[in-house]
Amino acid sequence: GQNIDQPTExxxxxxxxxxxxxxxxxxxxxxxFWYQQHAGEAPTFLSYNVLDGLEEKGRFSSFLSRSKxxxxxxxxELQMKDSASxxxxxxxxxxxxxxxxxxxxxxxx
Amino acid sequence: IAGITQAPTSQIxxxxxxxxxxxxxxxxxxAMYWYRQDLGLGLRLIHYSNTAGTTGKGExxxxxxxxxxxxxxxxxxxxxxxxxxxxxxxxxxSDSSGPGGxxxxxxxxxxxxxxx
Numbered sequence: 001g002q003n004i005d006q007p008t009e010x011x012x013x014x015x016x017x018x019x020x021x022x023x024x025x026x027x028x029x030x031x032x033f034w035y036q037q038h039a040g041e042a043p044t045f046l047s048y049n050v051l052d053g054l055e056e057k058g059r060f061s062s063f064l065s066r067s068k069x070x071x072x073x074x075x076x077e078l079q080m081k082d083s084a085s086x087x088x089x090x091x092x093x094x095x096x097x098x099x100x101x102x103x104x105x106x107x108x109x
Numbered sequence: 110i111a112g113i114t115q116a117p118t119s120q121i122x123x124x125x126x127x128x129x130x131x132x133x134x135x136x137x138x139x140a141m142y143w144y145r146q147d148l149g150l151g152l153r154l155i156h157y158s159n160t161a162g163t164t165g166k167g168e169x170x171x172x173x174x175x176x177x178x179x180x181x182x183x184x185x186x187x188x189x190x191x192x193x194x195x196x197x198x199x200x201x202x203s204d205s206s207g208p209g210g211x212x213x214x215x216x217x218x219x220x221x222x223x224x225x
Contacts, residue, residue: 041219102151
């Protein structure tokens, strides 16, 4: 079956760095997405990886290893506004997104 | 530019009633999607449409129907609501969905539905 695993909750300190891991198993693979979702709001797009390696976008970076079925989202210089859930989603052979349950990130001062 | 709008924002519905959730996008995206989001679970695809005039079933289609009469609108209908359909419903759209493009999905603000 198809499955996405990511930690349920993580805590980090303002100004620090945090890495949110995601492992996936899908029928075929057409890329890995990360979304941010603040409580009570819609998911918003953060990053997309389809090739192995690191994609950097400001304070956020995303990494993909296709051979390991593994991705991570790296958040640097954490700010209080980064408190949110981070959703990992893999696109399968039918170009449908398979979603993880999300990682709730709590930032402490 | 509004992007994607959904209506209503929230609704409390008696079991057995019929309900249509509305979704409209102004980005001229070809593909549209309906998801439900429940606590502790990932977003689950209910129905999708790759282009106007076509629809398909997602992971959890039972009890729901959709139509795609034009590019902009993608309503979701619950024919006879049941308590297990209590959820937050998100509509999303993307420029395309298929070979040649794994396009980003953009989400509407959601509809919070409670079925009693």
